[in-house]
Amino acid sequence: MIDHADGPDSPLLPARTVCHCLLVETDSAGLVLVESGLGTNDVPHPDEYLGAEWVGYAAPVLDLNETALHQVRRLGFAPEDVRHVVLTHLDRDHVGGPADFPHATVHVHKAEYEAGIAGGADRYRAAQLAHGPRWATYASEQGDPWFGFDAVRRLDGLPEEILLVPLGGHTEGHSAVAVDTGERRLLHAGDAYFYGTEVEVFSSHDPWEFQRYAPTTPNPSGPADARHQLSPAGA
Numbered sequence: 028m029i030d031h032a033d034g035p036d037s038p039l040l041p042a043r044t045v046c047h048c049l050l051v052e053t054d055s056a057g058l059v060l061v062e063s064g065l066g067t068n069d070v071p072h073p074d075e076y077l078g079a080e081w082v083g084y085a086a087p088v089l090d091l092n093e094t095a096l097h098q099v100r101r102l103g104f105a106p107e108d109v110r111h112v113v114l115t116h117l118d119r120d121h122v123g124g125p126a127d128f129p130h131a132t133v134h135v136h137k138a139e140y141e142a143g144i145a146g147g148a149d150r151y152r153a154a155q156l157a158h159g160p161r162w163a164t165y166a167s168e169q170g171d172p173w174f175g176f177d178a179v180r181r182l183d184g185l186p187e188e189i190l191l192v193p194l195g196g197h198t199e200g201h202s203a204v205a206v207d208t209g210e211r212r213l214l215h216a217g218d219a220y221f222y223g224t225e226v227e228v229f230s231s232h233d234p235w236e237f238q239r240y241a242p243t244t245p246n247p248s249g250p251a252d253a254r255h256q257l258s259p260a261g262a
């Protein structure tokens with residue numbers, strides 16, 4: 028995602044990518060962390076855990092206070108209170124957290140797990156997940172239709188208010204995560220799009236600065252299709 032403060036309306040400023048995380052309190056499953064960002068291994072050892080080339084062009088903010096672990100503690104919780112981590116995909120800027128919550132079950136789409144863990148594709152960083160999380164994976168063929176999306180799944184051990192919504196394109200098993208708060212529904216779209224305007228007015232044209240990601244997109248129904256599903260015209 029692009030922080031709107033530095034987005035396309037401010038061409039003289041560098042855009043900033045951010046990884047938004049949600050911390051969900053549940054009655055039956057403790058705290059659920061949706062997305063996890065960079066972790067406390069990544070910050071002091073970025074070249075080792077994130078890769079020097081990526082650190083060079085992405086220029087991530089390397090601040091321990093920004094990590095999910097430190098933010099959970101600032102909210103007054105213990106790391107052990109986070110019993111589940113739900114990931115949209117396994118890119119390096121999303122998976123630093125599981126090592127900071129080693130007792131949590133990590134939920135991800137099966138295709139993403141197979142590409143990132145079993146497949147060992149170059150875009151993924153094995154060191155970040157080398158501690159061996161307890162995985163729960165989900166295949167598309169076991170899901171149901173939901174508000175125009177296909178193959179939507181409940182997650183093992185989690186309440187039905189939290190759903191995995193397959194939204195492939197950015198990566199093979201990329202998924203959104205839906206959270207029903209009781210007052211409204213949130214849909215964390217991960218990296219399905221980078222600018223908000225991409226879903227407000229559908230366009231197949233990617234912002235030029237993100238063309239670097241195009242060669243890594245393995246899914247024939249690419250990011251444009253995922254954005255179309257999220258746009259008012261495609262819903």
Ligand SMILES: [Zn+2]
Binds near residue numbers: 116118197
């Ligand atoms: Zn990504």
